[in-house]
Amino acid sequence: MKNILYESTRGGESGVNASTAILNGLAHDGGLYVPHEIPVLDKTLDELSNMDYKQIANYIMQKFLTDFTASEINECIVKAYDDKFDSNLIAPLISKSDIHFLELFHGPTLAFKDMALTILPHLMKIATHKNGVKEKIVILTATSGDTGKAALEGFADIEGIEIIVFYPQDGVSEIQKKQMTTQTGQNTHVIAIKGNFDDAQNGVKAIYNDKEFNENLFSNGYKLSSANSINIGRLIPQIVYYFSSYIQLCNRKTIKPGENINFVVPTGNFGNILAGFYAKEMGLPINHLICASNENNILYDFFKTGTYDINRKFLTTISPSMDILISSNLERLIYITSGRNSGLTNSYMNNLKRLGCYTLSNDIKEKMLFIHAQYVTEEETMAAIKGVHSKYDYIIDPHTAVAYAAYIKYKAKNVDDTATVILSTASPYKFPKDVLSSINKNIIPNSEFDLIEELSNISNTIVPESIKELMHKPINHNLFCDKLEMKKVVETILKGN
Ligand SMILES: *Cc1c(COP(=O)(O)O)cnc(C)c1O
Numbered sequence: 001m002k003n004i005l006y007e008s009t010r011g012g013e014s015g016v017n018a019s020t021a022i023l024n025g026l027a028h029d030g031g032l033y034v035p036h037e038i039p040v041l042d043k044t045l046d047e048l049s050n051m052d053y054k055q056i057a058n059y060i061m062q063k064f065l066t067d068f069t070a071s072e073i074n075e076c077i078v079k080a081y082d083d084k085f086d087s088n089l090i091a092p093l094i095s096k097s098d099i100h101f102l103e104l105f106h107g108p109t110l111a112f113k114d115m116a117l118t119i120l121p122h123l124m125k126i127a128t129h130k131n132g133v134k135e136k137i138v139i140l141t142a143t144s145g146d147t148g149k150a151a152l153e154g155f156a157d158i159e160g161i162e163i164i165v166f167y168p169q170d171g172v173s174e175i176q177k178k179q180m181t182t183q184t185g186q187n188t189h190v191i192a193i194k195g196n197f198d199d200a201q202n203g204v205k206a207i208y209n210d211k212e213f214n215e216n217l218f219s220n221g222y223k224l225s226s227a228n229s230i231n232i233g234r235l236i237p238q239i240v241y242y243f244s245s246y247i248q249l250c251n252r253k254t255i256k257p258g259e260n261i262n263f264v265v266p267t268g269n270f271g272n273i274l275a276g277f278y279a280k281e282m283g284l285p286i287n288h289l290i291c292a293s294n295e296n297n298i299l300y301d302f303f304k305t306g307t308y309d310i311n312r313k314f315l316t317t318i319s320p321s322m323d324i325l326i327s328s329n330l331e332r333l334i335y336i337t338s339g340r341n342s343g344l345t346n347s348y349m350n351n352l353k354r355l356g357c358y359t360l361s362n363d364i365k366e367k368m369l370f371i372h373a374q375y376v377t378e379e380e381t382m383a384a385i386k387g388v389h390s391k392y393d394y395i396i397d398p399h400t401a402v403a404y405a406a407y408i409k410y411k412a413k414n415v416d417d418t419a420t421v422i423l424s425t426a427s428p429y430k431f432p433k434d435v436l437s438s439i440n441k442n443i444i445p446n447s448e449f450d451l452i453e454e455l456s457n458i459s460n461t462i463v464p465e466s467i468k469e470l471m472h473k474p475i476n477h478n479l480f481c482d483k484l485e486m487k488k489v490v491e492t493i494l495k496g497n
Pocket of ligand 1: 147269271273321322399
């Protein structure tokens with residue numbers, strides 16, 4: 001197997017092995033780690049079609065994580081994709097006549113973040129042994145709702161690791177908040193910040209990039225890392241379900257092996273769709289990746305005009321996990337499509353930091369044409385939930401609805417009969433109020449929890465265990481801070497250990 005090493009998008013690091021890249025999270029020059037080449041398939045799609053989710057995961061992850069042994073990777077996969085998932089398929093594909101929903105929410109926290117965050121802690125633990133790291137690893141995480149809980153659940157009580165999550169006080173759903181604040185585990189810390197997701201993410205990035213602070217932590221026995229999708233260890237496990245859904249379509253005879261398909265990806269930080277791009281580069285026949293945004297439509301404008309401009313209002317929507325203005329993983333796409341030009345990537349990112357905007361050169365923009373961007377309004381999102389329910393008797397969450405509505409818009413503008421998979425990124429049980437009020441406008445609940453039973457009846461699905469338990473769980477975390485105090489909070493938490 002070809003050895004794959006990692007390099008920073010900003011040019012300051014290269015020749016880094018996978019386990020070190022996972023441990024570091026972010027490169028020291030502020031860039032993101034990318035594989036120096038994307039490994040390609042050396043099996044036919046026919047050969048893959050006999051594999052189950054775990055076998056595909058083994059095949060793909062061995063190609064990227066070449067300083068892990070096959071048995072180490074398998075050990076992580078077995079620990080991650082077990083009966084924490086309430087489907088044996090791990091990511092079942094639900095076909096509704098002409099459209100296919102890839103349900104990525106069957107993990108313990110009911111969102112697609114589980115696809116990677118059930119495995120990242122195991123990879124990281126092995127990475128610490130491999131690299132002889134004696135320090136305690138501190139995972140700092142900014143969350144727009146789903147990452148936080150998935151990371152807490154994944155890292156809770158993992159030895160040698162401390163996990164600290166910052167979430168925007170008013171930027172997550174009631175159920176998302178309760179999932180986080182009821183988290184158990186000696187090593188878990190949850191803090192609400194007065195600010196939005198970008199504030200949380202910027203605060204976390206600033207802490208990573210503060211050399212003095214890091215040196216200080218290091219001399220006290222701590223090393224920072226990340227569970228956000230800036231960590232390459234998050235992205236690689238996400239490539240797997242692009243393959244597994246393709247294979248499910250082949251096995252159902254919806255498509256023939258080799259035939260192109262489209263994916264519609266409800267997008268925030270650009271991690272999920274970037275994993276789709278990697279799958280395409282590996283050789284999976286993907287025609288278009290449709291990048292779906294909510295009213296925070298910065299990516300739509302970017303793909304249309306080539307200009308990324310954050311000088312705009314941040315909007316709070318019913319798809320909170322996509323309420324993001326700075327989509328970090330776009331940097332990885334720019335780096336690759338610019339021919340791994342770290343100088344150019346650096347200058348764009350500097351402009352973003354200094355001026356809040358940058359404009360791609362035309363040749364780079366043209367290399368991104370396989371991505372189609374669409375955005376949808378709040379009304380269109382709600383109409384999509386209602387429409388899918390009446391057309392297919394199937395309930396989708398608001399994030400998935402953004403993707404579905406974006407696809408409808410795409411179809412209206414383009415003649416394209418390619419089989420298309422919508423990535424369903426969260427369970428509707430995480431957002432009962434917005435889901436039910438989209439279907440029946442008269443609902444005025446006291447609490448989202450009052451609506452769980454009704455959602456179960458309407459959707460003909462059983463209430464997930466984790467939601468049932470949540471109603472009675474005690475709150476274990478009630479810290480909050482200003483967005484400017486995050487560094488101090490980290491210090492205080494680690495001192496108290
Ligand atoms: C995180 C998240 C997204 C956005 O995914 P990115 O990888 O950040 O683009 C979409 N939907 C849900 C439910 C999420 O939790």
